[in-house]
Amino acid sequence: MIPEFAAASDDALPIWPVWKGDAPPAEANAGGWADACEFTAAAGEICLLPDGQGGLAGALFGLGDRARAGRDRFCFARATALPKGIWRLAARPEGFDVTEAALGWLLGQYRFTRYKGSQPDWPRLVAPDGIDAPHLQAIAAAEFLTRDLINTPAGDMGPEQLESAARSLAGEIGAEIRVTSGAALLDDKLPMIHAVGRAAATEPRLIDIRLGETGPQLTIVGKGVCFDTGGLDIKPATSMGLMKKDMGGAATALGLLKMLATTGAAEGRRVRVLIPAVENSISGNAFHPGDVLTSRKGLTVEVNNTDAEGRLVLADALALAAEERPDLMISFATLTGAARVALGPDIPPFYCDDDGTAQAISAAAMSVADPLWRMPFWEPYESKIEPQIADLDNAPAGGMAGSITAALFLRRFTEGAGRYVHLDIYGWQASAAPGRAKGGAGQGARAILAALPAILP
Known part of the structure; x- marks a missing residue:
């Protein structure tokens, strides 16, 4: 489905949004009828208005309590429950964000x-x-791409199919793409991507997309673990059930690339997207707990848990990206359960050492209803990722501060980048909510898009 607004029409039916406690607008002629229907303007409540001839004259839509509006993101997306036909917004009560409402309407139509x-x-x-209707339509279409990629089961969205999706997008937006796979990863000095993915039936690969030739450079790295068994430290079945979404970082990176290209935000900038695409599987040549891997950067990594594989594949990709000294480097990854324990599924933490960049991202996230929360690269925890027999530990013991230690691990591979931002996303909507169908969900891409003029002018 292509999310689009309808063309203006004289037959479009009016929708009057109403805050709880407010009377419907006089022009709706709904007073007695709304009372008879016991319309309270609760969030998402719809009151259809008859025209006296057996048809519809319009509808009232409840916005809920004005003082609690922040509790119901994309409330207007519930208006997609209206009868089919063409509708128009007939009023804009104070405190009603029409841009969020319009985007919510588009996002609410995803299935x-x-x-x-x-x-x-x-x-x-x-x-x-x-x-800006074209802008919102482009954002929604990019979000639909992200959701489709995450929702597709691993049997139909392995590394090979993720590469195909990346090639399709590159062709659509006029970008260059290069893919390195199998043993060629070793030739290109990407040993940890190879080590994590070598046990799978489908070869591991690194997808490298470039768009634009001039201007400051933005490099985006997305974790593309298309399925994660946990490796030899195998997950229990209850933890493996959602692992088709472990490539949510890659899906979000591709969605953001599509947003940048189709909204015009990529113009005057160079954009590079790197996706290490692997399956973390089990076979005779799987990497082992206790192995010591040598990364592209030369740092050695002791594997104390094969289920902490995402940071391994990201590390090689980040090291490769940093060699080019981009002005800004961003990673998206469904990386840790610790992030969900700290902030829940709706609010991904992000990490950034540059206060100006972090403040701009935080402000943009709030302005476009794509919430993020800054967490610290807490340097006293650096010792937790330093084992005795190697430079780094991929899974520190103790179980505390897991999202922070994972972010610190990744930062070790970003030397050379002008600034680095890491987002530890969930990529999933456990139950349907306004504008967000149950299933795959993009997180952080709209916030980065909105922040870009401030963080990469």
């Missing part, structure tokens, strides 16, 4: 239908005056 059913016949919204 993953590859294996079952078809897209519902959604109602359509005329683009409200004053919004």
